[in-house]
Amino acid sequence: MNENKGFKNTAITVNMLWIFLFVLVPNLIVVVISFLERDPVGFFRWEPTISHYINLFDPVNARVFTHSLTYSFGTTLLTLAVGYPFAWFLSRVGRRRRPLMLMMVIVPFWTSSLIRTYALVILMKANGVINSLLVTLGLAKGPVSILYTDVAVYVGLVYSLLPFMILPLYAVLEKLDSRLLEAACDLGATHLQVFARVVLPLSLPGVMAGSIMVFLPSMGLFYIPDLLGGAKSMLVGNFIKNQFLTSGNWPFGSAASVFLILVMVSMMAVYLLVMKRFNRSVMP
Amino acid sequence: MPVVYLQNVSKTFENHVVIDKLSLDVFKGEFLTLLGPSGCGKTTVLRLIAGLETCDQGVIRIGGKDHTHVPACDRDVNTVFQSYALFPHMTVFDNIAFGLKLKKITPMEIKQRVEETLALVKLSGLGNRRIQQLSGGQQQRVAIARAIVNQPLILLLDEPLSALDYKLRKEMRLELRQLHRKLGITFVFVTHDQEEALTLSDRVVVMNNGCIEQIGPPKEIYEEPVNRFVAEFVGESNLFDAEVVETRGETMEIRVQGVLKAVKNRRGFQAGQKVKVLLRPEDMTVEPCKQDCPSGSFPGRVEEMIYKGTTVELIIRLEDGKQVVILEFFNEDAEDISYDMGEGVCVSWIDGWEVVLPHE
Numbered sequence: 001m002n003e004n005k006g007f008k009n010t011a012i013t014v015n016m017l018w019i020f021l022f023v024l025v026p027n028l029i030v031v032v033i034s035f036l037e038r039d040p041v042g043f044f045r046w047e048p049t050i051s052h053y054i055n056l057f058d059p060v061n062a063r064v065f066t067h068s069l070t071y072s073f074g075t076t077l078l079t080l081a082v083g084y085p086f087a088w089f090l091s092r093v094g095r096r097r098r099p100l101m102l103m104m105v106i107v108p109f110w111t112s113s114l115i116r117t118y119a120l121v122i123l124m125k126a127n128g129v130i131n132s133l134l135v136t137l138g139l140a141k142g143p144v145s146i147l148y149t150d151v152a153v154y155v156g157l158v159y160s161l162l163p164f165m166i167l168p169l170y171a172v173l174e175k176l177d178s179r180l181l182e183a184a185c186d187l188g189a190t191h192l193q194v195f196a197r198v199v200l201p202l203s204l205p206g207v208m209a210g211s212i213m214v215f216l217p218s219m220g221l222f223y224i225p226d227l228l229g230g231a232k233s234m235l236v237g238n239f240i241k242n243q244f245l246t247s248g249n250w251p252f253g254s255a256a257s258v259f260l261i262l263v264m265v266s267m268m269a270v271y272l273l274v275m276k277r278f279n280r281s282v283m284p
Numbered sequence: 285m286p287v288v289y290l291q292n293v294s295k296t297f298e299n300h301v302v303i304d305k306l307s308l309d310v311f312k313g314e315f316l317t318l319l320g321p322s323g324c325g326k327t328t329v330l331r332l333i334a335g336l337e338t339c340d341q342g343v344i345r346i347g348g349k350d351h352t353h354v355p356a357c358d359r360d361v362n363t364v365f366q367s368y369a370l371f372p373h374m375t376v377f378d379n380i381a382f383g384l385k386l387k388k389i390t391p392m393e394i395k396q397r398v399e400e401t402l403a404l405v406k407l408s409g410l411g412n413r414r415i416q417q418l419s420g421g422q423q424q425r426v427a428i429a430r431a432i433v434n435q436p437l438i439l440l441l442d443e444p445l446s447a448l449d450y451k452l453r454k455e456m457r458l459e460l461r462q463l464h465r466k467l468g469i470t471f472v473f474v475t476h477d478q479e480e481a482l483t484l485s486d487r488v489v490v491m492n493n494g495c496i497e498q499i500g501p502p503k504e505i506y507e508e509p510v511n512r513f514v515a516e517f518v519g520e521s522n523l524f525d526a527e528v529v530e531t532r533g534e535t536m537e538i539r540v541q542g543v544l545k546a547v548k549n550r551r552g553f554q555a556g557q558k559v560k561v562l563l564r565p566e567d568m569t570v571e572p573c574k575q576d577c578p579s580g581s582f583p584g585r586v587e588e589m590i591y592k593g594t595t596v597e598l599i600i601r602l603e604d605g606k607q608v609v610i611l612e613f614f615n616e617d618a619e620d621i622s623y624d625m626g627e628g629v630c631v632s633w634i635d636g637w638e639v640v641l642p643h644e
Contacts, residue, residue: 182336183369185356187383187434197382201373 027261034254043250052255061239065259068236071225072218075157079165079214080207082158087169087206088199091176102170105163113160117227120156121147124228148230156224161217165210172206173199205278212271216264236260285348287312287470288333288438293342295328295494302328303339304494310438315464315471319481320491321517326474329491330440333472335359347437362431363440366447368423370415376402376426377411383434401433404463421452428460432467441473445480457483478518482506490514506564512644515562522568522608524561525643528553538640541582541602547638558643565611567637570598573628581632584608586623596621600631 037047055061090101108116123129124146134140146152176199184194200207222237234242236256243253286309295303302325310316318326331337332344335356344352351359362383370379377398384394402408405425415423424444431439441460445453461484464471475481481488482502490497490505490513498510509515512523526540528549536549540561553559577583587607588599598610608631612621623629 177369179365179367179369180371182356183363183365183371184382186334186336186361186363187430188357188386189382190357193386198371 030254031258033251034258036251038249038251040248043248049251052252053259055252056255056259061256064234064239065236067234068219068239071153071157071235072215074154075161075218076165076211076215078154078158079162080211083162083165083169083210084207087166087173090166090170091173105166109163114223116160117156117224120152120159121227124152124155147228150229153225153229156228157218157221160221160224161214164213164217168209168213169203169206172203176202205275208271208274212267216267219260219264286310286345287347288472289343289345290329290332291343291345293329293332293339293344295325295332295337295339302494303332305342306494306496308489308496308499310470310472313468313470314486315461315473315484317473317475317481317485317488318491319475319478319488319518322476324491325494326476326491327442328494330363330442330472330474333438334361334363334440336363360437361440362434362436362438363442364427364431364444366442366444368427368447370423370426370430372415374415375411376407376413376415376418379415379426380411380430380433382430387434397433398429401429404432404466405429406459420447421456424448424456428463432463432469435467436469438470438472439467441471443474443476445475446477453480460484482518488518490517492517508639509562509641512560512562512641515639515641520565520609522563522565524563524606526559526561526640528555528557528559530555541604541606543580543582545580546635547640548636549640551640551642553640553642560641560643562639562641563633563637565597565609566595566613568608568610568631568633570600570610570612571630571632572623573630577630578632581630584629584631586625586627586629589623589625598623600629602631 033044034052035048035050036044037049037051039045056065090098090105093101121128125131126143126145126147128147130146131140131143134144135142180198180202181194184198189197219235220237222235222241225235226238240253240256240260243249243256247253288308288310290306290308292305292307293303294301294305306325306329308329318329320326328337332339333346335351335354335358339352342352343350346354346359346361371382374382380398380401381394384397389397398411399408402411405428407422407425407429410418410422415426418426424447427444444460445456448456457480460471460473473481473484482505485502487499488502488505489499492513498505498514500508505514505518509518515521515523524540526538529537529539529544531537531549531553534549535546536553536555537544537546538559538561539545547561571581573583582602584600584602586598587601588597590597590599594614596612596614598612600608600610602608610631614621
């Protein structure tokens with residue numbers, strides 16, 4: 001009994017220490033640095049300032065944020081549009097075929113997302129697989145530029161984040177009682193009306209969870225726009241990375257990441273609030 | 285003209301024939317019950333009428349028009365589901381208004397009709413409640429209200445009372461009858477409970493293995509079952525093997541348990557034919573045996589006596605080992621019914637109350 005307690009305490013202490021040292025402290029350092037002056041030699045000077053935060057709202061920098069938000073929003077909508085029908089199909093397909101289809105969603109996780117992004121580059125580049133195919137089939141006269149366009153960035157983001165949309169949606173749709181759909185049909189609802197009035201409202205928790213799980217990471221995935229969008233599409237993730245690694249402006253990079261964290265936290269708060277109200281209305 | 289007309293309807297699920305060339309007419313305004321053991325296809329018949337299943341063969345006509353391929357949403361038919369299937373994300377009011385809203389009825393009229401229906405199912409004032417806040421019995425009423433508010437041509441009820449406890453079930457039975465009378469809608473009711481079927485219906489359809497065994501008013505089903513399945517499924521019964529000895533026009537003489545008895549011959553049985561004699565427990569009589577049993581009765585011994593409040597059930601073993609169940613009522617002639625275990629008795633039945641069935 002005593003030994004057990006000792007093990008429990010040690011395990012908790014080690015974990016807490018780990019989180020404290022490698023999660024909390026670095027983040028606190030980031031917050032502190034974001035309020036300090038920049039220094040060309042030592043990265044920062046012990047002089048408090050809020051100029052970096054004000055700087056974030058400079059039109060040039062603010063555009064990075066709005067641009068990022070547009071990308072993330074677009075990615076969320078696209079994954080929703082692709083993921084919802086797939087999750088629906090997955091939840092209605094026979095029990096025997098379902099594990100195989102779920103595997104197809106999960107298997108890509110076994111490879112590093114970075115490597116999969118490089119694979120997309122090979123597919124989409126000027127003399128890549130897709131262009132060769134188009135030219136061979138005579139559908140295009142010469143190579144079509146896909147890589148380093150907005151399309152390529154969206155393809156990469158949607159591809160990488162789709163499972164995060166499908167899985168929460170599947171979890172909700174799978175539990176949806178098909179008798180409710182029959183009841184709606186019986187009461188005179190067409191397929192579209194059944195979807196709009198019964199399926200969609202009841203799957204809203206999944207839509208919300210999936211959207212959050214796609215929207216938030218898409219803001220930070222810097223290597224996808226880097227590799228697929230070229231230098232043109234600067235997103236928050238790249239922006240922060242550049243401040244630290246290229247411009248050597250640690251305080252400004254810190255301010256940008258603190259701001260990003262704030263945006264994410266407030267979105268999570270909205271999500272939790274909405275879900276709480278939803279649960280109160282649906283759960284017993 | 286029947287309001288629902290099924291002709292030679294067949295339905296197969298994964299090579300398993302669920303409905304086999306079934307034909308059925310449902311008349312306007314009647315309370316029709318589909319009765320049968322689970323798996324007999326009664327729910328499938330209901331779902332075929334609702335349009336939730338499509339038949340492989342046959343024709344379905346509703347209100348005189350061919351509905352064989354009309355989808356569920358375009359049929360003037362509503363269902364009360366066994367599990368109620370109420371929408372958990374809507375209030376009681378919104379659940380009931382669901383069908384009306386789809387029909388583009390003005391909000392004023394919707395409100396009025398929902399309120400009326402709520403009153404009809406005795407749920408006035410509960411419109412704003414969440415479904416989860418209701419008891420099972422109340423959810424049942426919402427399910428009924430949600431269907432009848434649309435004033436369908438036919439109301440289908442799929443074992444709606446099976447989830448309720450005994451007392452509530454009896455109460456709801458009475459209310460369903462009253463509702464049926466008030467609304468004048470045709471009810472098609474599915475159940476495996478023979479008591480429910482007999483107490484509620486104008487006509488009962490007894491089903492087995494995807495086929496109809498017998499259709500008729502409850503009294504006829506109970507008193508004149510056409511075969512052994514119906515006899516045994518609807519109520520308790522004692523079956524005796526017998527042989528026709530001689531026929532005399534409307535009557536005949538049969539040998540049953542080694543005793544000769546005169547019975548009615550309604551089905552044109554021939555001398556020498558093997559038959560079954562069906563007797564309900566309450567149609568049989570029992571008397572203490574003094575010495576020998578009078579002619580026409582069988583000697584036996586009391587094996588068990590079960591007191592049931594208004595009746596006493598006697599389980600009697602006949603001399604050849606056959607077991608019979610007899611129900612005795614307390615009345616002015618028999619204020620006290622009492623037998624000893626193993627006491628010798630004479631068993632007979634009230635003349636003319638037997639049903640003679642062909643041997644199967």
